Amino acid sequence: MTIRDDLAALIRNAAEAAMADGALPQVPVPEIVVENPSRPEHGDYATNLPMRLARAARANPLDIAKAIAERIPAEGMLSASEPAPPGFVNFRLDTKWLAEQVAAIKQSGDAFGNLTIGAGKRVQVEFVSANPTGPLTAGNGRGAAIGSVLASVLQAAGYDVQREYLVNDAGTQTEVFGRTLVARYLQLAGKSVEIPADGYPGEYMIDVAKRIRDESTRERADAYANATIEEPPREMVLRGVDIMVEMIRDDIGKLGVEYDAWFRERSLYETNDGTSLYETALQKLRDQHYLVEKEGALWFASSELGEDKDNVVIRSTGKQTYFASDIAYHYEKFLARKFDRVINVWGADHQGHVSRLKTAVQALGVDPSRLEILIYQLVSFRRGEEVVRLSKRSGNIVLMRDIVDEVGRDAARFFFLSRSADSQMEFDLELAKKQSSENPVYYVQYAHARIAGIIANAAERSFSAEGADVSLLAHPAEQALIRKMLQLPELIQLMAERSEPHHLPHYAQELANAFHIFYTECRVLDEEDKSVSAARLALCEAARVALARALSLMGMSAPVKM
RNA sequence: GCGCUUGUAGCUCAGUGGAUAGAGCGCUACCCUGCGGAGGUAGAGGCCGUGGGUUCGAGUCCCGCCAAGCGCGCCA
Structure with a gap:
């Protein structure tokens, strides 16, 4: 119990006592608002309850304030409880207490x-979850700071918290990653191949390919050397993703973030007892008639649930979309792991996904209020006057590890954290670097x-x-x-x-x-x-x-x- | 065009429908015979984007407008 909660209880009791005495007419008591007055002469805490009761009670707010204040003795933690115009009750904490x-x-x-x-309720905080196709960018730092601190705060509040990173290792981006990896591997083997136009040009891909080459048995290396970009060997891609996850773990570790779980998207498609979570989740939607076929694809009929449009779950190619994975993933969170509350921390570029995911969760029979999606606005970076564009494709990319190396873990965390998630923030690296007092x-x-x-x-x-x-x-x-x-x-x-x-x-x-x-x-x-x-x-x-x-x-x- | 978010001091940003709107930085003027001066004190600096509305009371809630960011794909 906080002081505020104790006070709220005292105020409610006083109001009810005043009603029982006949000093106030019997009216419903709304939720008690206890605030911190900005001016010290108004005490440490105050309530506006008298003004909120005035209309229903048809009484002068100041008179109500007097009736309430009289019934809260200045004892224990309180040295004063006094009515104040136009209808507050102000409270002062006792010096000795x-x-x-x-x-x-x-x-x-x-x-x-x-x-x-928190009463020991199980809450999951999922944050960052960037694709395992490259190092974490500076912008991911904000999600990392918000997510990890929110998790700590919830833990302090008495929740049973799990910090989770979703590893997207099953989608289109992973395929692109695989093709890039093969291309780099073949290049190392002396073949003249180009990395795919939509691939990942970063140098780190060469390191990943080297590492895979160096650790492979001769047999496997020979097989890999004959691989084609069109069909990357499954083992190679899996190993590549593992290496990327390691790298991400190192990156985020620099910010002092540790996870309780690294959840593999791929696991949603693994069969257990003959069926996968993905199939189970989709079947559940199908049973409710929320899946419809049209234009050769399978759609989630979200428009029937108030969305402005339907969303594709399985493409006409037969391949599932990321949305399908996300449905299965949230089925897993709520119905398999049974979290009471789930918080996803997403960057503003994922805003468009919020509403349809909540709709899908609802369609799965889960109260959507148990899913909270915390959107943080994007961070823009600059070095003095120079604006830094962030893109995985451009060469001028700022990495999370660069930020931490430049300004230090503590400063980076403090900076990322000190703006509300709703507001865009500007991070001047030049300024952050030279900071002293x-x-x-x-x-x-x-x-x-x-x-x-x-x-x-x-x-x-x-x-x-x-x-x-x-x-x-x-x-x-x-x-x-x-x-x-x-x-x-x-x-x-x-x-x-x-x-x-x-x-x-x-x-x-x-x-x-x-x-x-x-x-x-x-x-x-x-x-x-x-x-x-x-x-x-x-x-x-x-x-x-x-x-x-x-x-x-x-x-x-x-x-x-x- | 539609959706989400934002607009508060020169700059970066806080601000649970309450009483005279705050902080840091920057600027001005001060405070070291004493425990860590990376400190403290005082001051200047605001039509809270704009126009309506709700309310006893609006920076805060609702609507319009203006401006900025993000999204609107069978990518994630």
């Missing part, structure tokens, strides 16, 4: 901020290093937070820092509920700022006053816990020295 939270935060340690709202990453990490420095210094000089009287922490800067720390659990709740991890970097900056102000205003280690020193040292330890947690949720390091 706040001070006591320092001990609680310290004790929570790595678990600080953890919630139980203007980089907010350092501001936040510096705060952590500073705290660590004080704590180390304290140990050397025999200061201890042991048995500290935290009730001494009444200075406004101390109280502000504690307030800020206590916002982390509520922020985790917000981010988990709305799938908005971008609040974390902003919060981390605010927390760091609160610490820097405290540091400037309050001397921690003072030989003249050991008891205040002990209390402030305890506060530092709590601040370190909170800051380290925020950083670790973002997948960033919490340096002790800089």
Whole structure:
């Protein structure tokens, strides 16, 4: 339970008590909104419930506010609950109670901020899932940051989270990849062949071909040397995809991302007990009469379910489309693995696919609200004035690993994360490279290093937070820092509920700022006053816990020295 | 043309229908006899794209318009 939840319960009880007393007419109580007022004189929390009740209750909002405020005693965590015009009830947290939270935060340690709202429900976050046909591009970095941090946040909120990468190893792009691979292989063998016009011209394909050549037995190498571009050997393609997956794993590992599962699209077509997931899923649609044949192809009749058009599932060539794979894949997610909630993190270029997939999921008998597709707008990159075009075909491609090598993992993550998924972001590599003190990453990490420095210094000089009287922490800067720390659990709740991890970097900056102000205003280690020193040292330890947690949720390091 | 997203300070961006719209960077002026100055304080800088509407109350919700990005394939 967060402070906000506790308050909401108090407010609801008070409103109901007022109705029971006859102080207010009996009307339905809407959902309680507890907000953080922007002005400090309005307290720490406020509710607008009186204004929301005014119409139904046919009463003056301020009178309602009085009736509610009277029934919420200023005790425990609250030092005040007061009505305010035009119809708010403002709440103030108690100084002493706040001070006591320092001990609680310290004790929570790595678990600080953890919630139980997820109730152990199983949620899958699938992100990046770029085709295994080349290295990850800089743009994939945004999906990686959003997906991995969202997963961490959900975990903190009490969900049972699985991070997944879908390896598209069964579609048209894989075929193109296979043809390119054969071409490169044959070139290595001295044959004069061209890589296909629609193939992947990158040099990495030569390395993949070399590696396959070098690790092959003579027998197999001979067979490969006689392969044709039209019919790439299955083993060679599979091995090529494996090598690409390894490379992708390395790339994304540079950003500090690890997955729980790498799901192979191909596995949807493997038969188990005589039938594949793909066949089962399509049969289910067929049974519902959602599959229709026309123009020689098989279509999903999504227009019957409100879509503006139907979509092809099996081409007239007999080959399934990516959409068919995706239907089977989501059948697998919901009906085989039985995730309660599935979140797919996609780039804006996949937007057009959202609606029909949700429709398909619905047709499979799954409540589409269990599938959330988080679209992030594309990132544009520039080096100073020069705009960098991103395309797998152009030579001027920026790779994810280049970004990480240039600006560092922590900065890359922080940058990618700090804008809402809905807004386009501009990443100036020039600026990111030369960043020093203007980089907010350092501001936040510096705060952590500073705290660590004080704590180390304290140990050397025999200061201890042991048995500290935290009730001494009444200075406004101390109280502000504690307030800020206590916002982390509520922020985790917000981010988990709305799938908005971008609040974390902003919060981390605010927390760091609160610490820097405290540091400037309050001397921690003072030989003249050991008891205040002990209390402030305890506060530092709590601040370190909170800051380290925020950083670790973002997948960033919490340096002790800089 | 249709769909999705966006438009907030010079720049990059926050902003759960609430009370006087914020941060960082940049700019101006300050603060070091003390624990890490990669810090702190103060200031300038806003018709929240635009026109309507809903509401006690709109940057936030709805509609139109303008502008930008992405998509609209039997690619993924």
